[in-house]
Amino acid sequence: MENKTYRSIPDGVIFRNRNSYKTPLILAHRGGNTLAPQNSLPAFEAVCRLGVWALETDIRLTKDGKCVCIHDAAVDKMTDGEGEVIDFTFDELMKIRIDCGVGADTLPEDYLRIPTMDQYLDLCMKWGVVPFIELKTDDGCEPVMRALRRRSMESFAVISSVKIEHLEAARAISDKVFIHHIFSSKENIDRLYDLGYAGMSFKVKSAAELPDGLIGDVHEAGLRVCLRAADTPEAVREAIDIGLDYQPSNKVFAL
Numbered sequence: 241m242e243n244k245t246y247r248s249i250p251d252g253v254i255f256r257n258r259n260s261y262k263t264p265l266i267l268a269h270r271g272g273n274t275l276a277p278q279n280s281l282p283a284f285e286a287v288c289r290l291g292v293w294a295l296e297t298d299i300r301l302t303k304d305g306k307c308v309c310i311h312d313a314a315v316d317k318m319t320d321g322e323g324e325v326i327d328f329t330f331d332e333l334m335k336i337r338i339d340c341g342v343g344a345d346t347l348p349e350d351y352l353r354i355p356t357m358d359q360y361l362d363l364c365m366k367w368g369v370v371p372f373i374e375l376k377t378d379d380g381c382e383p384v385m386r387a388l389r390r391r392s393m394e395s396f397a398v399i400s401s402v403k404i405e406h407l408e409a410a411r412a413i414s415d416k417v418f419i420h421h422i423f424s425s426k427e428n429i430d431r432l433y434d435l436g437y438a439g440m441s442f443k444v445k446s447a448a449e450l451p452d453g454l455i456g457d458v459h460e461a462g463l464r465v466c467l468r469a470a471d472t473p474e475a476v477r478e479a480i481d482i483g484l485d486y487q488p489s490n491k492v493f494a495l
Contacts, residue, residue: 246433246461252418253395254294254370255464255485264476264495265486267294267372269469270311271360274491277318277341279309282351284363290493293486294370294398297360299380306330307357307383313376319354326377357387365391372398374422381409388417398439404431411435420464426454429461439464439485446475447482455483 257263270278272287272295279297287295298311303326315321315328321336337352338344344352357373364371371393375381381399388394399410400420407419421432424440432438440458444450445468458465464485470476471491479487 244430252416252437254398254418259480259485259487261477261480261495263293264480265293266476266493267296267370267486267488268292268493269296269488269490271295271297271309272493274342276347277338277344277352279311279318279355280338280341280347280351281353281355281359281363282343282347283341284355284360287493288363288367288369292369292493294372295360295364296372296374296400296488297355298374298376299357299384300325300376301379301383302326302328302330302333304329305383306333307380307387308333309355309357309360311376315354357384361387361391361393365393370396370398372400372420375399375401375403375406375410378403378406381406381413385410385413385417389414404428407432407435407438426451426457429458429463432463433461439466441466441468441488443468447478450482459483 259265268287272283275286276283297309299307300310310325314324318338318340319336320339334353361371373384388397394414394416398418398420400422401407402422404421410417410419418437420439422441423443432440455465466484466486469488469490470479471489473492476487476492
């Protein structure tokens, strides 16, 4: 790393505030899954009301190409249905209900439908919260980017994935959207630098597990970085102290 010179990559509007105790850049993992069922409308609304920086969700496509917010490939774990999301039409998927997670047995039925991406983006726009969208399938990039463009939200959104190829597809469509590589490695720094306006996360929980100099190497390339979910105020403060640029959390949404 020490022999390479990197050009400066401009900051985007979503980073107008630096990650700090005053303005912690916390993203609610799976849409505030400790407040209500993961990736559900009540969870989304709850963290938006708490003033979180970004709202993370997972996007999959139905058989007829509609984008919905659900983490697993199958609906079995979180709903009263059975089968793969991709095997349902949108109308069929809207007939099943979320029946697992915090407060699922007390919520109104309409709140227990699997959210659409349009509902999710509408909430993000209403509350000024950054959409942090994880692509779960190879065919998700184009419809997600179309939805962002319809709302003029390209520059106010994050596309994330464990597959760099998904991020390359997003960058081919837009030079405005921020891209984030999940569970990345030092070997991907140059590849993400070449894509520009990007970030990466490492599969470690605390500063003690980080190799010496890694955060500096990422920042030298003009990239941003976070670790795995920080689920206590102390862990979020440590993330800020060691220079992380944003931080996922399941339990902490403000300091």
